[in-house]
Amino acid sequence: MRASEEACGIGNSVDNICRLSPDLLAEACLHILIYLQGQGRGVDSAEISDRFQSAGVRVEHEALQSIIRFLLLTFRSAGKSNISGDELVSRLEDGSSKWPKASLQVLHRLWTEHGASVHAQQDVQAILSIGQLVDMQWKLSMAVSSDTCRSLNSPYVCLLLKVVEPSGHICQRSFEMTIPQFQNFHKQFKEMAAVMETV
Secondary structure (H helix, E strand, O other): OOHHHHHHOHHHHHHHHHOOOHHHHHHHHHHHHHHHOOOOOOOOHHHHHHHHHHOOOOOOHHHHHHHHHHHHHHHHHHHHHOOOHHHHHHHHHHHOOOOOHHHHHHHHHHHHHHHHHHHHHHHHHHHOOOOEEEEEEEEEEEEOOOOOOOOOOEEEEEEEEEEEOOOOOEEEEEEEEEHHHHHHHHHHHHHHHHHHHHO
16 A cells, blocks of 8 residues: 555545445446536435445445545545546546556546536636525614713614635624614615525
8 A cells, every 4th residue: 555545544445435336436426426516415425325235235334434525525626626537547546556447437437527517616616615604693782881972772783693614614703783784784685585596
């Protein structure tokens, strides 16, 4: 085994992939490629596991996760680099000497068919690499005084947003708005939601 294989755990992932028939490997790859093309909400490891079991292939949970992670990273990296099927196979062979020819042929064929779409989706994601709102909480409060004014008696809304950044890190943002500002914010949010439903 090459030193780089041991350091990255590539050898174990390749070993697990080598246990799959070309048809099962193709099915697993298609799940991942559909997701990377923006046509799926995610990679359903339970569905892949069920398919493996119905074909008589037992794969432990950790091994399945290793296969999925390896294929996701491989296709995502290939999409960002916009490489051809031949270049993909060459990189895989450079990373490990264990690849069976049938597995490499499956990966080459699927990447040749779907690589351009994955690359296009990667470009779109790079342009739109903004955080994703996962939670929003708000509360109505009353400011009764401040450093500059003894008697405010002014209502305000405090917002707390939880956002997943493109790196995967969840951060919190909080801010305060007057009632008219909050009403305008609410109106704009409703307009955005209506536009999003038409896409």
